[in-house]
Amino acid sequence: MDWGLKNRLARIIKPETGHTVMLAVDHGYFLGPTSGLEIPGKTIKPLLPYADSLMLTRGVLRTSVDPNNDIPIVLRVSGGNSIVGDDLSNESITTNIEEAIRLNVCAMTLSIYVGSKYEHQTLINLSELVNEGEKYGIPVLAVTAVGKEMGRGAKYLALACRIAAELGAHFVKTYYCEGFEKVVKTCPVPIIIAGGKKIPEHDALKLAFNAIQKGACGVDMGRNIFQSNHPVAMIQAVRSIVHKKASVDKAFELFNSKIKMQSVS
Ligand code: R5P
Numbered sequence: 001m002d003w004g005l006k007n008r009l010a011r012i013i014k015p016e017t018g019h020t021v022m023l024a025v026d027h028g029y030f031l032g033p034t035s036g037l038e039i040p041g042k043t044i045k046p047l048l049p050y051a052d053s054l055m056l057t058r059g060v061l062r063t064s065v066d067p068n069n070d071i072p073i074v075l076r077v078s079g080g081n082s083i084v085g086d087d088l089s090n091e092s093i094t095t096n097i098e099e100a101i102r103l104n105v106c107a108m109t110l111s112i113y114v115g116s117k118y119e120h121q122t123l124i125n126l127s128e129l130v131n132e133g134e135k136y137g138i139p140v141l142a143v144t145a146v147g148k149e150m151g152r153g154a155k156y157l158a159l160a161c162r163i164a165a166e167l168g169a170h171f172v173k174t175y176y177c178e179g180f181e182k183v184v185k186t187c188p189v190p191i192i193i194a195g196g197k198k199i200p201e202h203d204a205l206k207l208a209f210n211a212i213q214k215g216a217c218g219v220d221m222g223r224n225i226f227q228s229n230h231p232v233a234m235i236q237a238v239r240s241i242v243h244k245k246a247s248v249d250k251a252f253e254l255f256n257s258k259i260k261m262q263s264v265s
Pocket of ligand 1: 024027055143194195197220221224
């Protein structure tokens with residue numbers, strides 16, 4: 001791995017702890033104005049001091065993030081599909097490498113849909129993106145997307161993560177599942193988990209805790225942070241688990257104490 005690529009990865013996965021808290025706000029690329037992200041800039045700004053990187057599209061980056069900011073950017077470069085279209089897996093590369101370089105990104109990301117109608121196309125997207133990224137030292141994060149017909153069990157996720165790593169992804173984003181340690185063990189590159197649909201805060205903290213315990217390198221959480229009634233308190237509680245080895249109860253205490261502090265200030 002070359003120096004630039006390693007350096008970019010080290011800006012996302014913090015060498016001090018070996019872990020990362022990524023903030024995912026790319027949902028609009030196929031979901032439109034997702035609840036909590038209607039005005040992206042308003043959602044993102046107060047969370048930035050607590051995120052190790054920001055995952056988003058070029059449209060939201062250009063319009064909603066101040067360029068005088070040094071947050072590492074993980075740029076979503078795939079799309080062309082929507083929640084109301086025929087097949088979510090029909091995804092292509094939407095943003096070229098020159099644009100990623102102009103935007104000074106730390107990594108590029110796309111989804112793969114293993115087991116779907118467009119599996120081949122999305123795996124070739126990944127391979128070609130890795131080829132481009134390697135030329136310029138930009139790492140690639142593969143997201144193992146799960147459509148309605150696709151599994152979420154360890155067997156399926158281990159298959160999808162391993163394929164992503166074999167095709168050259170430098171890190172992989174997937175879902176937490178029963179038997180998650182198998183997914184981590186059989187994937188030779190770091191694994192980060194998505195948060196998934198909004199669940200109660202204590203449960204989301206437990207999810208993050210279990211994932212880290214079982215070998216995840218970090219979280220790339222979206223809805224469980226920005227759809228919380230207290231997103232700033234929530235991201236700080238998630239951070240305490242990922243970077244400071246806090247227990248679920250300690251992190252939840254921190255969440256509640258941050259809410260109290262915010263309500264008096
Ligand atoms: C989905 O493909 C997107 O990459 C989202 O960023 C991802 O699902 C993570 O967000 P959440 O924690 O809301 O699941």
